[in-house]
Amino acid sequence: MTTTFTRRRVLKAVPAAAAAATLPAPFISGAARAAGDPILIGVPTAQTAQAGVADHQDYLNGTTLAIEEINAAGGVLGRPLKTVVVDIDPLSPESGQVAINKLIDAKVHAMSCAFVFTPVPVADVSARYKAPFLWGLTQRNFTDILAKSPEKYGHIFQTDPSEVHYGYTFPVFLKAMRDQGVWKPINNGVHIVQEQIAYNQTISKALQSALPKSEFKLAGITDIQYPVQDWGSVIQEIKKVGAGAVMIDHWVAAEYAAFVKQFGADPLKGALVYLQYGPSQPEFLELSGPAAEGFVWSTVLGVYADDKGKEFRAKYKKRFPGIMGLCYTGNGYDVTYYLKAAWEAVGDPNKFREVCDFVRKTPYRGVCGYMSMNNPLQECAHYPDTGDAIGAKELEQGMAQLFFQVQNAEHRIIYPDVLKETALRKAPWW
Known part of the structure; x- marks a missing residue:
């Protein structure tokens, strides 16, 4: 391998x-x-x-x-x-x-x-x-x-x-946020900004396979290559595509911190922006400061x-x-x-x-x-069960994928509903 x-x-x-x-x-x-x-x-x-x-x-x-x-x-x-x-x-x-x-x-x-x-x-x-x-x-x-x-x-x-569940579950999460009325998407498009390593490619492919079965559609794919020194061109592409939801399919916490600062200065208004796993690293909050407010991330392994x-x-x-x-x-x-x-x-x-x-x-x-x-x-x-070979229909039959939003400089669980600490809040750029 x-x-x-x-x-x-x-x-x-x-x-x-x-x-x-x-x-x-x-x-x-x-x-x-x-x-x-x-x-x-x-x-x-x-x-x-x-x-x-x-x-x-x-x-x-x-x-x-x-x-x-x-x-x-x-x-x-x-x-x-x-x-x-x-x-x-x-x-x-x-x-x-x-x-x-x-x-x-x-x-x-x-x-x-x-x-x-x-x-x-x-x-x-x-x-x-x-x-x-x-x-x-x-x-x-x-x-x-x-x-x-x-x-x-x-x-x-x-x-x-x-890791396939990061892709499979994303449309399920988006639908839940929309149906609960805490997020009003500007459209049903999903923009994937993907790194080239196998891990991120697996997630991207899983999301691409899940979207046609959902109420959302693929709006665009933008490739990035580690290390990302400047997010400026990526952010301009995000604004050009104009999707309602954006998945940044990367992994480096420090580079995520740079992204949220640059995106906050020139955002796509109304977009829900999701950062794949990397914010779990303590340095994300340390380096991002107030710029992290409102961004969403998830993990398939997390403390309830x-x-x-x-x-x-x-x-x-x-x-x-x-x-x-x-x-x-x-x-x-x-x-x-x-x-x-x-x-x-x-x-x-x-x-x-x-x-x-x-x-x-x-x-x-x-x-x-x-x-x-x-x-x-x-x-x-x-x-939640997303149709994968190993899915649980009840919480106490499987390990929950936890979705967090940064709220007041803390990670708070917003999904799944049975475990959430608080609801999704309006992001500063909405």
């Missing part, structure tokens, strides 16, 4: 608020009140790479919080949990292979990771060990491969829905704002002060508790096959929603 970047790539400069202290590799941590040999969770974590550091650190923080709670309550099967953290470059297949081999040498009982950009080489190395491997990969290309080779990859689980999610957010902010990422913090936390449930049900963390069977067959409801991976792709079902 060729190397691809995804929405989660970050710039070399990671804000201090998003990055915790660098850990050597491998590093075993975790104080426990339980006795006996520790149960080891291998957590490949980007520390020195140029991509993925912020999200990986969020994931490690969420894992750490869960382990501290579990150990304070007596551990698992009377044993403490400990992390084995190894450095990994998510862009490098060789680095991924080295990291997994280190975890195998450490005899970990499970592997837990945010994501990598080259999943097949990493998965292939893990296949010789078969320990449960849970990650928030968000790549349908890999889960399709998994479905074709279940004996080889049956120990690997994608703990979130795939229900009672369970609010409790987690409060605990996390107390343990890790600063701006909190709303995606991988909860994912690392949920995966750790998922493994705890599996180990307690099986009774022996060394029984890899039995533990994998439990994860496959037994859903888990965490702070990021309902994880159900009992399907050929072994990826989480997505809510």
Whole structure:
């Protein structure tokens, strides 16, 4: 599989608020009140790479919080949990292979990771060990491969829905906003501004396939190429096309920040502007300032704002002060508790096959929603159901894609309705 970047790539400069202290590799941590040999969770974590550091650190923080709670309550099967953290470059297949081999040498009982950009080489190395491997990969290309080779990859689980849903769900979201009367589109056109990497192209193609089945239509496609130094020509193209909704199908938070500032100075009046995932990075709000107000974004993996999610957010902010990422913090936390449930049900963390069977067959409801991976792709079902092979008709049957709007310098959930914190507000340029 060729190397691809995804929405989660970050710039070399990671804000201090998003990055915790660098850990050597491998590093075993975790104080426990339980006795006996520790149960080891291998957590490949980007520390020195140029991509993925912020999200990986969020994931490690969420894992750490869960382990501290579990150990304070007596551990698992009377044993403490400990992390084995190894450095990994998510862009490098060789680095991924080295990291997994280190975890195998450490005899970990499970592997837990945010994501990598080259999943097949990493998965292939893990296949010789078969320990449960849970990650928030968000790549349908890999889960399709998994479905074709279940004996080889049956120990690997994608703990979130795939990226195709960013395209499939966009017209559903637009219709909901229009029907609720919170958005009055200037027309039913959708303009896609797309980056050239495979991840963004997959999203764009999914949206293009979904539009003819909806009440909206494709108004235009504009190509951009990372790095985007100046958004001026793109903004002029947006105004020329004049679509009611614009999807900026990019991934770099800092470049999104530059876009919102330039768009705010010369906007397409009345347009709903959606920025794909990148605003989840803390640096988006830091760099954008007031210019971020009114823009919309979404994630297929995010911490809910229900009672369970609010409790987690409060605990996390107390343990890790600063701006909190709303995606991988909860994912690392949920995966750790998922493994705890599996180990307690099986009774022996060394029984890899039995533990994998439990994860496959037994859903888990965490702070990021309902994880159900009992399907050929072994990826989480997505809510709302958009006709994909893995869709959930009810909230507690799948993981909800969360749509946010920046309101008063904060990310607030505006869709789906069953989880929203507030309604979509009129954007400053409307």
